[in-house]
Amino acid sequence: MPMIEITRRTAIKLTAAALVSAPAVLRAQEAGRVVIVGGGFGGASLARRLRAIAPDISVTLIEKQPKFVTCPFSNAVLGGLRDLASISFGYDTLIAEGVELIAGEAVEIDPEARSVTLADGESVSYDRLVLSPGVQMMWDTIEGYDAAAAEIMPHAWEAGPQTQLLSNQLQAMDDGGVVLIASPPNPFRCPPGPYERASLIAHYLSTHKPRSKILIVDAKDSFSKQPQFEEAWAELYPDMIEWIPAGMTGRIASVDPQAMTLSTDFDTFSADVANVIPPQKAGAIALALGLDEGRGYCSVDPLTFESTVVPNIHILGDAAIMGAMPKSGFSANSQAKASAHALVALLKNQDIADPVLLNTCYSLVGPDYGISVSGAYRGLAEIEGTGGASPLGAGGEMHEQEARDAVSWYATITREMFGA
Amino acid sequence: MHMKLAALVLLACAAPTGAFAQVSCPVAIDAQACSSCHGTDDQSSIPRLMGMDRDAFVAAMEAFQLGERDSTIMGRLAAAYSAEDIEALADYFAADGQCL
Numbered sequence: 001m002p003m004i005e006i007t008r009r010t011a012i013k014l015t016a017a018a019l020v021s022a023p024a025v026l027r028a029q030e031a032g033r034v035v036i037v038g039g040g041f042g043g044a045s046l047a048r049r050l051r052a053i054a055p056d057i058s059v060t061l062i063e064k065q066p067k068f069v070t071c072p073f074s075n076a077v078l079g080g081l082r083d084l085a086s087i088s089f090g091y092d093t094l095i096a097e098g099v100e101l102i103a104g105e106a107v108e109i110d111p112e113a114r115s116v117t118l119a120d121g122e123s124v125s126y127d128r129l130v131l132s133p134g135v136q137m138m139w140d141t142i143e144g145y146d147a148a149a150a151e152i153m154p155h156a157w158e159a160g161p162q163t164q165l166l167s168n169q170l171q172a173m174d175d176g177g178v179v180l181i182a183s184p185p186n187p188f189r190c191p192p193g194p195y196e197r198a199s200l201i202a203h204y205l206s207t208h209k210p211r212s213k214i215l216i217v218d219a220k221d222s223f224s225k226q227p228q229f230e231e232a233w234a235e236l237y238p239d240m241i242e243w244i245p246a247g248m249t250g251r252i253a254s255v256d257p258q259a260m261t262l263s264t265d266f267d268t269f270s271a272d273v274a275n276v277i278p279p280q281k282a283g284a285i286a287l288a289l290g291l292d293e294g295r296g297y298c299s300v301d302p303l304t305f306e307s308t309v310v311p312n313i314h315i316l317g318d319a320a321i322m323g324a325m326p327k328s329g330f331s332a333n334s335q336a337k338a339s340a341h342a343l344v345a346l347l348k349n350q351d352i353a354d355p356v357l358l359n360t361c362y363s364l365v366g367p368d369y370g371i372s373v374s375g376a377y378r379g380l381a382e383i384e385g386t387g388g389a390s391p392l393g394a395g396g397e398m399h400e401q402e403a404r405d406a407v408s409w410y411a412t413i414t415r416e417m418f419g420a
Numbered sequence: 421m422h423m424k425l426a427a428l429v430l431l432a433c434a435a436p437t438g439a440f441a442q443v444s445c446p447v448a449i450d451a452q453a454c455s456s457c458h459g460t461d462d463q464s465s466i467p468r469l470m471g472m473d474r475d476a477f478v479a480a481m482e483a484f485q486l487g488e489r490d491s492t493i494m495g496r497l498a499a500a501y502s503a504e505d506i507e508a509l510a511d512y513f514a515a516d517g518q519c520l
Binding site for chain 1: 446449450452453454455456457458459464465466492493496497499500501505
């Protein structure tokens, strides 16, 4: 290979440039600064991926909680298969890899100054801001259901203390009790989640309190993997789970936490344990600046995840409108990896790729019975022939394999996000 | 001579590292989507792809596409990839995640 000839003058210029810029290179990572809000499946995945592929880009992660508790496998806690510690992850590996972690809450964005302000008044400047805040519960869309009511009738749709509360209530319940699950309207985080929850609570009850019942009062008339769930319920938990669709009972109208009742247009249900999963919208910071255009979720360019409303702000995961992709941790992780490359490309004026995005939602119906729904996506559309759920009548071996895959997937993706 | 050396050092600093090179390697962006299930080490019960034999990878993906191999989800997800994509992924995994 020929040696590259450099004229004396060019060399001097290069050397001079190096001398001038060297301290800057040492001090700051010069290719740009990415600030990420939210350290979950979107944010943590993105932070690690960016550090791996572009060490010259500085990465700051703003997260208010010291540990992230995953919604995936939080239903296994309710089913008595795991404890909360086994689904909780800290940020030590990210910090060791050079991610600057700021423990705080982002409350305001100045898109002109390109800075984000924290609750304590500190402000952090960015070249590109990525919001991955997940969802928030929409209080009072069900009359009487607010943050205080959730301390009596937990939603447990953000994993952590809410999960523990619901778990404690299930364990304290007498045999023969009624567990009510109110399932939310679309779109919401983790479409099969309420039904996996019913399944694993049924596993716990059938083991410990077999005379108990589970009532799912649904804001919808159908749900994700419905035939697969119903097939499994008939086999594993006959007569324990009753599903009441909106078409039968009407709108979920109100709750009375003192009386432990939930009322729809046509009925009032009494419960011993009530898990009320309310309607949801994007986390608060993603609703700043009209990023959601009043829709509750944010429209983005599907290749770069940049907001279609405000430039230099990107939105990932549950908070984003990503067409056919469901709101899942898997989706957020897949989007995060693609966005890492898009951010590098934008900061370095390279071509933007159009990669395949993936989602698979495993659900455990029992400890050894798994089902799945999956799809591959390009842009906002599902790629033809890739979507679908586990076949019906597949038999025990297939479901055992899917249960093993679910456990393996969870171990792998959380290791990918948070390190060993 | 010293000048030339200084210039070479500068060039070396400016040259892309292995990780950086992946940015301009589209197959790497597709391949990373696989790792949330398949992992990059041997701890997963779902088969590892990194270091997989090139022909075995192509044969497996083709069998998934044709429905000739039993699977839970790969029979469907394999439909996302063209023959060209599969070749590129096969090369990438066979080379332990290096872009050729």
